[in-house]
Amino acid sequence: MPISSHQAHTAIDGAESKAREMGLPVVVAVLDAGAHLKAFRRMDGAVLASIDIAIRKASTAVLFQANSEAVWEYCKPGAPAPGLELTNGGLAPFGGGIPLKSPDGQVIGALGVSGGTVAQDVEVAQAGFAAFKALTR
Amino acid sequence: MPISSHQAHTAIDGAESKAREMGLPVVVAVLDAGAHLKAFRRMDGAVLASIDIAIRKASTAVLFQANSEAVWEYCKPGAPAPGLELTNGGLAPFGGGIPLKSPDGQVIGALGVSGGTVAQDVEVAQAGFAAFKALTR
Amino acid sequence: MPISSHQAHTAIDGAESKAREMGLPVVVAVLDAGAHLKAFRRMDGAVLASIDIAIRKASTAVLFQANSEAVWEYCKPGAPAPGLELTNGGLAPFGGGIPLKSPDGQVIGALGVSGGTVAQDVEVAQAGFAAFKALTR
Amino acid sequence: MPISSHQAHTAIDGAESKAREMGLPVVVAVLDAGAHLKAFRRMDGAVLASIDIAIRKASTAVLFQANSEAVWEYCKPGAPAPGLELTNGGLAPFGGGIPLKSPDGQVIGALGVSGGTVAQDVEVAQAGFAAFKALTR
Numbered sequence: 001m002p003i004s005s006h007q008a009h010t011a012i013d014g015a016e017s018k019a020r021e022m023g024l025p026v027v028v029a030v031l032d033a034g035a036h037l038k039a040f041r042r043m044d045g046a047v048l049a050s051i052d053i054a055i056r057k058a059s060t061a062v063l064f065q066a067n068s069e070a071v072w073e074y075c076k077p078g079a080p081a082p083g084l085e086l087t088n089g090g091l092a093p094f095g096g097g098i099p100l101k102s103p104d105g106q107v108i109g110a111l112g113v114s115g116g117t118v119a120q121d122v123e124v125a126q127a128g129f130a131a132f133k134a135l136t137r
Numbered sequence: 138m139p140i141s142s143h144q145a146h147t148a149i150d151g152a153e154s155k156a157r158e159m160g161l162p163v164v165v166a167v168l169d170a171g172a173h174l175k176a177f178r179r180m181d182g183a184v185l186a187s188i189d190i191a192i193r194k195a196s197t198a199v200l201f202q203a204n205s206e207a208v209w210e211y212c213k214p215g216a217p218a219p220g221l222e223l224t225n226g227g228l229a230p231f232g233g234g235i236p237l238k239s240p241d242g243q244v245i246g247a248l249g250v251s252g253g254t255v256a257q258d259v260e261v262a263q264a265g266f267a268a269f270k271a272l273t274r
Numbered sequence: 275m276p277i278s279s280h281q282a283h284t285a286i287d288g289a290e291s292k293a294r295e296m297g298l299p300v301v302v303a304v305l306d307a308g309a310h311l312k313a314f315r316r317m318d319g320a321v322l323a324s325i326d327i328a329i330r331k332a333s334t335a336v337l338f339q340a341n342s343e344a345v346w347e348y349c350k351p352g353a354p355a356p357g358l359e360l361t362n363g364g365l366a367p368f369g370g371g372i373p374l375k376s377p378d379g380q381v382i383g384a385l386g387v388s389g390g391t392v393a394q395d396v397e398v399a400q401a402g403f404a405a406f407k408a409l410t411r
Numbered sequence: 412m413p414i415s416s417h418q419a420h421t422a423i424d425g426a427e428s429k430a431r432e433m434g435l436p437v438v439v440a441v442l443d444a445g446a447h448l449k450a451f452r453r454m455d456g457a458v459l460a461s462i463d464i465a466i467r468k469a470s471t472a473v474l475f476q477a478n479s480e481a482v483w484e485y486c487k488p489g490a491p492a493p494g495l496e497l498t499n500g501g502l503a504p505f506g507g508g509i510p511l512k513s514p515d516g517q518v519i520g521a522l523g524v525s526g527g528t529v530a531q532d533v534e535v536a537q538a539g540f541a542a543f544k545a546l547t548r
Contacts, residue, residue: 040177171445200323
């Protein structure tokens with residue numbers, strides 16, 4: 001089953017609601033399992049740079065089927081895959097991208113958030129992920 | 138005033154509601170005045186090709202401050218600007234992209250629709266435009 | 275001798291002054307002999323699409339050492355170089371790009387204008403060219 | 412209000428005048444709020460590499476609504492966003508890019524300078540910024 005609009009919007013709503021609570025304008029992007037854009041929202045006041053970063057975090061998460069920051073473990077100084085971050089058109093190997101899975105564990109897409117500090121983006125992304133998760137439970 | 142999330146979502150809701158009535162899965166994209174993505178929705182079942190096409194129609198509309206199909210008048214065979222469609226990273230000079238203006242006539246963004254025939258995309262885009270227009274009246 | 279800032283600005287001033295007389299907001303770009311940007315002006319009110327088009331017309335003119343529209347003769351339907359317009363990152367083979375030459379006939383750059391109809395752009399570009407020419411006489 | 416040609420040229424004049432005083436040929440670029448080129452000048456003798464660098468510094472500043480060097484704090488070794496500099500087509504997270512704001516604090520564009528050492532570029536950019544600021548006071 002591909003990710004549905006309903007699932008994508010639920011994830012974005014969850015993220016946006018947390019961002020609003022934090023007073024933080026963010027960009028939230030949801031990609032499908034093929035890393036193609038499914039839904040996207042840029043809150044009023046979010047910086048333009050976050051458009052690309054949110055999409056790229058989600059892309060990193062879906063391409064590696066892992067949280068975006070996990071990819072950094074493979075390409076950080078001293079790790080065995082230097083330059084990995086230059087592949088796939090450029091990765092965003094830092095927090096804010098989370099894979100979205102169906103109940104049977106298949107990756108059906110990913111969520112990417114950008115707009116605040118990395119820690120804030122992660123918090124917002126986790127809220128979006130939780131809203132998505134609640135749906136499929 | 139930049140285009141707001143509220144305006145962008147109202148336009149997308151209007152388009153999606155018409156598309157649903159027509160039984161047509163489409164992609165709807167809203168860009169701001171600088172051709173940056175503001176909001177995006179891909180309905181379940183829309184073909185992947187429509188992601189790029191919808192965004193490109195909206196981009197064509199905002200870059201030229203005209204309906205996307207109007208640009209074809211300048212680059213169609215025999216017209217004075219052959220190859221115009223190759224500029225700006227590649228245009229989509231056919232129907233489905235409409236500029237969005239503030240009450241004072243300023244272009245604040247554009248709407249792009251793709252998923253059906255060009256005539257269907259235009260019909261869906263016009264419904265989105267009408268919903269946006271009703272807001273700013 | 276590479277094109278100087280003084281020459282580039284004189285060309286742009288000449289073009290802009292004609293455009294203002296015509297009430298037409300345009301973009302004017304001057305490239306050097308290597309097709310690198312030397313000077314650029316976007317008049318208030320010019321459409322965003324014209325940024326890329328003006329630069330591309332100038333690029334077409336300097337790459338072929340010919341007026342931009344002359345290139346169309348080689349790639350128009352039935353001509354011997356179909357697809358020529360797809361080379362060099364995409365040409366703009368229509369009027370508005372003019373090579374700039376030193377008194378000894380060397381191409382030292384080009385001027386590109388976009389913002390109106392092709393005929394208007396040519397008129398503005400010719401005014402810029404005339405101002406440049408007057409300098410080197 | 413979008414950035415005007417008058418504002419853009421005043422910023423460039425301010426920067427160029429300081430650069431001339433320092434005997435330093437530089438490139439100065441001004442982008443609008445959507446990161447689109449508004450005005451550009453390459454002084455005689457400036458290296459070609461500075462064309463891309465000046466535009467990229469301005470782009471970094473407008474996309475993040477911050478001085479270009481501030482972005483480095485997020486992506487330098489040990490910082491939480493490794494690879495951030497690979498986003499948005501490649502950033503220039505070092506000094507010489509400064510956002511330009513309207514009196515009400517809205518970012519209406521940015522100025523980017525390249526040609527000397529980073530410290531020199533910053534000095535030139537600040538002179539351009541001061542000239543712009545004097546206008547809007």
